[in-house]
Amino acid sequence: MNSEISETVEAASAGEVAARVSAPPRVTPRAWEVAGLLALIAGACLLPFELSGFRLFQFTQVFVYAIALLGLNILTGYNGQISLGHGAFYGIGAYTAAIMIDRWGVPYGWTVPVAGVLCLVVGFLFGLPALRLEGLYLALATFALALSVPQILKHFDGWTGGSQGIVLSRPAAPLGLPLTADQWLYFLSLGVLLVLFMLGWNLLRGRTGRALVAIRDNPIAAEAMGVNAALYKSLAFGVSAAYTGVAGALSALAIAFVAPDTFNVFLSITFLVGIVIGGLASISGPIFGALFIQFVPNYAQDISKAAPWAIYGIFLIVFMYVMPYGVSGFLRLAWRRLTRATAGTRPK
Amino acid sequence: MEIFLQQVVSGLATGGIYGSLALSLVMIYQATDVVNFAQGEMAMFSTYLAWSLMNHGLSYWLAFALTVTVAFVGGLAIQRLIMRPVENAPILTIVIVTLGLLVIFNSVAGWIYSYIIQPFPSPFPTTAIRVGSVVFGPHDLGAIGVTLVLLILLYAFFRFTSLGLAMRAAAQNPASSRLVGIRVGWMLALGWGLAALVGAVAGMMVAPVIFLEPNMMSGILIYAFASATLGGFTSPGGAVLGGFLVGVIENLAGTYISFIGTDLKLTVALVLIILVLLVKPSGLFGRAVVRRV
Amino acid sequence: MPPLLEALGLEARYGWTKVLHDLRFSVEEGGITTILGANGAGKTTTLRAVCGMVKTAGEIRFDGRRIDGKATEDLVRLGIAHAPEGRGTFVGLTVEENLRLGAYARKTKASIADDLDRIYQYFPVLLERRRQLGGTLSGGEQQMLAIARALILRPRLLLLDEPSLGLAPLVVREIFRIVRTINKEQGVSVLLVEQNASMALRLADHAYLLETGRVVMSGPSTEVGKDDSVRRAYLGY
Ligand SMILES: Nc1ncnc2c1ncn2[C@@H]1O[C@H](COP(=O)(O)OP(=O)(O)O)[C@@H](O)[C@H]1O
Ligand SMILES: [Mg+2]
Numbered sequence: 001m002n003s004e005i006s007e008t009v010e011a012a013s014a015g016e017v018a019a020r021v022s023a024p025p026r027v028t029p030r031a032w033e034v035a036g037l038l039a040l041i042a043g044a045c046l047l048p049f050e051l052s053g054f055r056l057f058q059f060t061q062v063f064v065y066a067i068a069l070l071g072l073n074i075l076t077g078y079n080g081q082i083s084l085g086h087g088a089f090y091g092i093g094a095y096t097a098a099i100m101i102d103r104w105g106v107p108y109g110w111t112v113p114v115a116g117v118l119c120l121v122v123g124f125l126f127g128l129p130a131l132r133l134e135g136l137y138l139a140l141a142t143f144a145l146a147l148s149v150p151q152i153l154k155h156f157d158g159w160t161g162g163s164q165g166i167v168l169s170r171p172a173a174p175l176g177l178p179l180t181a182d183q184w185l186y187f188l189s190l191g192v193l194l195v196l197f198m199l200g201w202n203l204l205r206g207r208t209g210r211a212l213v214a215i216r217d218n219p220i221a222a223e224a225m226g227v228n229a230a231l232y233k234s235l236a237f238g239v240s241a242a243y244t245g246v247a248g249a250l251s252a253l254a255i256a257f258v259a260p261d262t263f264n265v266f267l268s269i270t271f272l273v274g275i276v277i278g279g280l281a282s283i284s285g286p287i288f289g290a291l292f293i294q295f296v297p298n299y300a301q302d303i304s305k306a307a308p309w310a311i312y313g314i315f316l317i318v319f320m321y322v323m324p325y326g327v328s329g330f331l332r333l334a335w336r337r338l339t340r341a342t343a344g345t346r347p348k
Numbered sequence: 349m350e351i352f353l354q355q356v357v358s359g360l361a362t363g364g365i366y367g368s369l370a371l372s373l374v375m376i377y378q379a380t381d382v383v384n385f386a387q388g389e390m391a392m393f394s395t396y397l398a399w400s401l402m403n404h405g406l407s408y409w410l411a412f413a414l415t416v417t418v419a420f421v422g423g424l425a426i427q428r429l430i431m432r433p434v435e436n437a438p439i440l441t442i443v444i445v446t447l448g449l450l451v452i453f454n455s456v457a458g459w460i461y462s463y464i465i466q467p468f469p470s471p472f473p474t475t476a477i478r479v480g481s482v483v484f485g486p487h488d489l490g491a492i493g494v495t496l497v498l499l500i501l502l503y504a505f506f507r508f509t510s511l512g513l514a515m516r517a518a519a520q521n522p523a524s525s526r527l528v529g530i531r532v533g534w535m536l537a538l539g540w541g542l543a544a545l546v547g548a549v550a551g552m553m554v555a556p557v558i559f560l561e562p563n564m565m566s567g568i569l570i571y572a573f574a575s576a577t578l579g580g581f582t583s584p585g586g587a588v589l590g591g592f593l594v595g596v597i598e599n600l601a602g603t604y605i606s607f608i609g610t611d612l613k614l615t616v617a618l619v620l621i622i623l624v625l626l627v628k629p630s631g632l633f634g635r636a637v638v639r640r641v
Numbered sequence: 642m643p644p645l646l647e648a649l650g651l652e653a654r655y656g657w658t659k660v661l662h663d664l665r666f667s668v669e670e671g672g673i674t675t676i677l678g679a680n681g682a683g684k685t686t687t688l689r690a691v692c693g694m695v696k697t698a699g700e701i702r703f704d705g706r707r708i709d710g711k712a713t714e715d716l717v718r719l720g721i722a723h724a725p726e727g728r729g730t731f732v733g734l735t736v737e738e739n740l741r742l743g744a745y746a747r748k749t750k751a752s753i754a755d756d757l758d759r760i761y762q763y764f765p766v767l768l769e770r771r772r773q774l775g776g777t778l779s780g781g782e783q784q785m786l787a788i789a790r791a792l793i794l795r796p797r798l799l800l801l802d803e804p805s806l807g808l809a810p811l812v813v814r815e816i817f818r819i820v821r822t823i824n825k826e827q828g829v830s831v832l833l834v835e836q837n838a839s840m841a842l843r844l845a846d847h848a849y850l851l852e853t854g855r856v857v858m859s860g861p862s863t864e865v866g867k868d869d870s871v872r873r874a875y876l877g878y
Contacts, residue, residue, distance in 0.1 A: 082440070132626055136383065140577045141622050147570065148619075269447060276444045309455035316448030317430065324437035510745060517731050517742050524729035527692070528790065529717035529746025 032335045037284065044190055048183040056182045057254065058298075062290045063189040064250045069274045069286035070200050071243025076272070077280035078204060079236040080216030082135065085142030086271045088149040089119045089241040091263030093248025098166040098258040099159055108171045108253055112192065115249035116242045123241020127234035146268040153260035165259030168252065185254045192250060196243060201283055203239070212236055213281070244271075277319055279326025288327035292319075350482045355599045361488035362557070362571075363595020364495030367588035368550035369565075369572035370579065371499070372543035374587040377576070379519035379539045382442045386449035387547055388569030390426075392562060393453050394419040394548035395555050396461050399468060408471045412552060416545050423544025427537040435533075457562040468555035491553040498549055499588060502542070506584075515539060571598070578624060579633050586633025593632075643705050645670040645830050646691065646798055650699035651709075653683075653690040660686050661854045664699070668798065668847075673824055673831040675841040675862065677875060678851035684834035685726045687851070688800045691832070692716050692723050703798070717746045722791035726802040728783045732776030736767055736786060739775050743790035753793070760789045763819050781812035788816070792823060798830045799823075805837040813837065817844050838875035842866040850875075 048056055072086045096118055097111035106114075126145070130138050153160045160166065173184035203209060214222040215229050223229050252258050270293050278289025300311035323330040369387060376384045394415050401411035430449065434442050472490035476483045506512035518525045518535035525532050551565065558564055571594055579590025624632070644667035651664040660683050668674040678684050689695045693713045701709040703719060722743075731739050740760065744753045761768035764785045770778060778786060784804050791799055801820065805813040817840055823829050835841035841862075842848055848865040850858040858865060865871055 076440075129626055133622075136581055137577055137625050139383075140573060141625070143570070143573070144619065144622060272440070273444055273447060276440045280438070280440065307455040307459040309451040310459070313448040313450070313452035313455065316451070317445050320437065320441050320445050320448070321433050324434060324441045510741065513734075513738055513741060514745055517734065517738075520733050521729065521731050523694075524725070524731060525742075526694075526713040527717065527723050527725060527729060528742045528794070529714050530742070531714050 032331060036331075037287075040287070041190075041194065048179075048186050053180070053182045056186050058294055060182070060186045060189045060254050061251070062287075062294045063186075063193045064247045064254060065271075065274065065290035065293055066286045067189075067193050067196055067250070068244045068247035068271055069278060069289045070197065070283075071240040071247065072271050073275045073278075073280065073282075073286055074200065074204070074212070074243065075236050075240035077275055077282070077285070078209060078216065079212040079233060081130070081233065081236065082139045082272075083142040083240070084139050084265070084268050084272065085144070085146035086240070086244050087263050087265065087267030088142075088145045089123060089244040090248035090251070090267060090271075091149050091153065091260075092122060093119055093245030094252040094258045094263070095153065095160060095166075095248075096245070097249035097252040098168060101168055102166045103159065111253075112246055112249045116246040119245025119248075120238045120242035123245075124234050124238030126241070127237025130237065131230050131233055142268070143265065146263075146265045149263050150260040153263070160258075160260065163260060165257060168256040168258075170256045171253060189250050189254065192246065196246065197283070200243070204283070208232070208235075273316065275326075277316075277323075277326055279323075279328030279330075279332075282326070282328035282332075284331075285326055285328040292327075351603065352600075353482050354484065355603050356596055357484050357492075358488045359596035359599035360592055361485075361491045361595070362554070362599070363575075363592035364492050365550045365554045365568065365591070366571040366575045366594050367591020368495055368498065368546050368553075369568060370575035370587040370591045371502070371584055372546045372550075373572055373576050374581055374584050375539050375543045375546075377581050378584070379515075379536050380442070381439055382446065383573070384540075384543070385443065385446045385569070386453060387543065388565030388572070389450045389453035389457075390419070390423065390544050391547035391551035391568075392565040393457055394422075394544070395468065395551035395560060395564075396457055398548075398552055399466065399555075399560055400461075402469065408469060412471070415552065416548050419548035420541040420545040422541075423547075424537045424541035426544075427540035428533075431536075431540070432533070454562050461562070463562055466560040468552075468560045470556035487556055494549065494553055498546065502546070511538075571595075583633040589633065642670065643702070644668060645672075645704060646832065647702045648687075648691070648699065649702075651687075651690060651701060652698040653686050653695045655686075655695065659854070661690060661697075664851075664854075664856055666849050666856065666859070668830050668832045671824070671828050671830055672847060673820075673833060673845045674847045674849070675833045675835055675845035676849045676851050677835055677838045677841060677865075677871075679836065679874075681853075682851040683854040684836075684851060685802055686854075688723060688725070688802050688832070688834060691800060692721060714746070717794065718748075720794070720797035721800065722794045722796035722798070723800040724784075724787035724791045724802060724804065726806075728780075728787040730775040730778070730783045730786060732774065734775055735772055736775055736778070737771040739786055739790055740767070740771075740793055743793035747794055749795075756793055756795065760793055763792075763823070764789050781808045781816070784808060784812075784816060785819075788820070792827075792829070795827075796829060798832065801831060801833045803835055803837075804833070805835060805840060813840060820844065836875075838866075838871070 044059075047059060051059070068086065068090055071089075072083060075081050075083055075086075093115035096115040097108070100106040100111045100114065101108055130141055133141055154162050157163075170181040170185065172181055173179040177184065179187070204212070211222065211227045211232050214225070214227055215232055219229055248263075274289030274293045275285060276289075277292045278285030278287065296315050297308065297312055300308040300315065303311045325333070369391065372387050372391075373383060376382060376387070397418060398411045398415040401414055402408065406414070426449070431442070431445065434445050470487040470490065472486045474486065477486055477489060478484075506516060514525070514530045515535045515538060517528070518530050518532045519539070522532045525535070550568075554568060555564065558568075572591065575591035575594045576587040577590070578594060579586030579588065581587070646668040648664055648666050651661060652659060653661040664687065666674065666676065666687075676684055676687060686695060690697045691701060693708075693711050693716055697709055699709065700707060703716075703721065708716060708719065731742065734742070737757075740757060741753075744750070744756070747753065761771075766782055767785060767789055770782065775783065775786060788799075788801065788804065799820075804816050804820070808816070820831060820833070821844055824831055831845075833841055833845060842865065843862075845862045848860065848862040849856050850865065850871060858868065858871070
């Protein structure tokens with residue numbers, strides 16, 4: 001058996017492990033990430049004309065999840081704050097949209113940005129006391145948030161419709177575009193996803209991204225370098241919640257229904273699964289993570305009707321064995337192997 | 349006053365269960381920095397095992413003994429076979445593996461035993477115990493007793509045996525432990541085994557109260573998580589005390605604060621805990637984590 | 642008689658970087674060997690290589706048998722005790738618990754109490770502090786604890802990693818005196834790596850000079866101590 005020291009050292013020098021807690025600070029996407037993303041967008045624009053309504057809806061859901069996961073990744077992957085409660089922001093976003101449309105008759109287009117701003121504020125405010133909580137304690141606090149949201153939603157049933165939830169109608173394509181409601185929602189989500197990804201990428205590759213990573217990896221040194229950790233951490237919380245809230249609003253539009261028990265603790269845990277499977281602190285990770293959390297449970301269901309979640313659990317574990325740094329970490333490594341092999345510079 | 353005392357005792361009984369499960373969380377957390385989300389489901393599965401043993405005609409205590417043994421071996425095996433491959437992976441990766449275990453145990457239990465709620469026997473007499481004018485539930489008192497015995501045994505093991513010492517050492521300082529010849533990997537596995545054993549006892553003690561079903565432990569795990577956090581994830585004794593506190597707070601809040609009722613009990617308990625943590629972020633009995641620059 | 646410890650063509654690496662190159666050294670049974678070198682020369686890595694804490698290539702023999710590639714835990718059972726760099730104190734355990742851990746891998750558990758007494762005679766300060774947590778000891782006391790913990794194994798070979806580091810000269814002298822006594826009284830062989838060349842050369846009978854992972858000089862300590870370049874670079878006169 002090798003000692004822990006030699007193993008961590010070896011991994012570190014191979015550049016794979018910077019910290020045991022999270023993936024290495026990789027802010028700028030790699031060539032493969034950009035190329036893959038472009039190919040994906042091109043493919044994504046063709047998809048709606050090939051797939052049936054339900055399949056298409058599943059991909060709409062993937063985009064929505066990807067937005068939420070990007071949000072959580074900003075907080076957990078880049079900034080190192082573990083949240084077990086992002087389902088709550090997703091729920092707040094969804095209910096914001098539903099209440100605005102159903103109770104107040106606001107056009108649906110407004111609900112998405114409003115959900116984002118509202119969650120930005122709520123997230124920021126929640127992030128302020130959370131500053132005092134480290135690691136697990138923050139996880140517990142966010143966990144409590146996730147637990148209480150369904151109960152709070154049921155409590156204010158005048159607005160939320162209680163356990164019954166709110167039924168919406170699906171928005172039709174505007175400007176007489178020749179699209180079905182499914183296709184329109186698909187493009188809408190894709191569009192929002194692309195915009196938010198560009199924004200996120202800009203945010204993360206610059207000063208802000210470096211500050212977030214610095215706070216994650218070495219908070220004391222970051223403070224010493226003049227980074228206002230408190231501000232950045234609350235900001236990360238706010239932005240992260242805003243992304244997730246936007247995703248929640250989109251999901252309300254896509255599903256045309258909200259109910260309190262959808263936004264339970266397991267949704268939050270699913271999001272955490274998504275960012276780890278996709279790859280922490282990576283731009284492309286949320287896409288892979290979203291694909292996983294959307295499709296793998298279905299495949300598990302196909303494999304075993306009796307115990308689908310057992311199959312899902314096995315998938316989770318095997319995935320983590322094969323790709324401990326998530327899909328994007330795996331691809332990054334494969335890419336490096338490939339370039340190193342072709343360049344022939346592998347050190348002896 | 350009588351109601352108060354009864355609520356405190358039954359709070360202590362459930363609190364002991366939370367504390368036991370919290371202790372198993374802390375034992376694994378201290379050694380590996382990982383919160384084992386599957387802890388509750390492992391306990392649930394063990395409880396089902398005891399249930400089927402009894403259905404096959406075994407006496408309660410024989411089933412109890414067999415179950416804790418199997419749980420111990422099972423916990424050990426899970427560490428060796430399932431956790432070890434990700435030992436050096438990032439912590440969140442390991443956490444996801446424990447989540448995988450959670451859904452596997454839950455789903456397999458539902459598959460084998462169905463989701464129908466089953467009664468689970470208590471080994472204690474059913475006649476209520478009177479002290480003065482106050483009536484206590486015998487199972488409550490019995491569960492407190494079992495919990496205390498278990499805790500004392502564990503304390504003695506860690507405090508006075510060289511294996512217990514080695515396990516503590518391995519959790520604190522793996523590199524130095526190897527230098528004195530401790531097989532750190534096996535100590536971790538033993539830790540998992542003991543944690544599973546403690547969880548199994550907790551499961552069997554709580555099942556008569558909340559009944560047996562595959563999701564029975566999810567609420568308990570949350571309370572255990574809260575207890576460990578409240579007491580301090582770095583302090584096994586603190587986690588147990590945290591459990592008793594959470595149990596009592598939960599019961600008293602449910603009884604005396606009318607708007608809470610049963611629905612918001614959990615939320616209110618958690619909110620209280622978070623308030624406590626804001627004042628003392630390392631938990632009531634925990635050490636502050638010293639960060640290196 | 643073959644040496645107790647012998648390394649031949651020893652290499653060690655961290656990941657892709659090789660930090661020890663073709664090392665050759667030995668420790669005689671009952672002898673004290675020192676490896677001197679500046680910061681980063683590879684002294685700690687050499688000791689880690691001997692105890693299987695880093696990936697190595699080449700041969701290491703202990704008592705004539707190959708031990709390279711063996712696990713650290715098994716080497717302890719052969720009688721190799723290591724007082725590591727940074728002292729490796731179990732900071733959350735009491736001094737006595739630290740010492741009891743030292744005996745964890747011992748085959749004969751019977752005389753541990755006696756040995757504990759003897760250790761306390763060598764290090765009276767540890768007796769005073771036996772109920773205190775390891776982390777509350779001063780640097781010098783922790784160094785003594787590290788050596789004491791290694792000794793209670795009743796090792797045949799004691800590996801010491803810069804016991805003088807960061808300690809006041811008086812404390813260093815005390816520690817070296819104890820190491821000498823132990824070597825004389827109990828016949829424990831010692832491999833000492835040091836930057837403090839003058840003290841180490843006085844204690845050891847054999848010395849090696851390590852520079853960037855290579856042995857650049859070796860011989861009896863008295864000879865090495867007389868070498869001009871060593872005097873200039875390491876002894877300061
Ligand atoms: N854990 C490690 N990972 C990578 N390189 C290391 C590690 N420890 C030491 N090194 C490198 O190996 C070389 C030898 O270090 P070391 O053996 O600690 O030297 P010394 O003990 O003589 O000061 C140095 O160049 C150092 O940077
Ligand atoms: Mg050194």
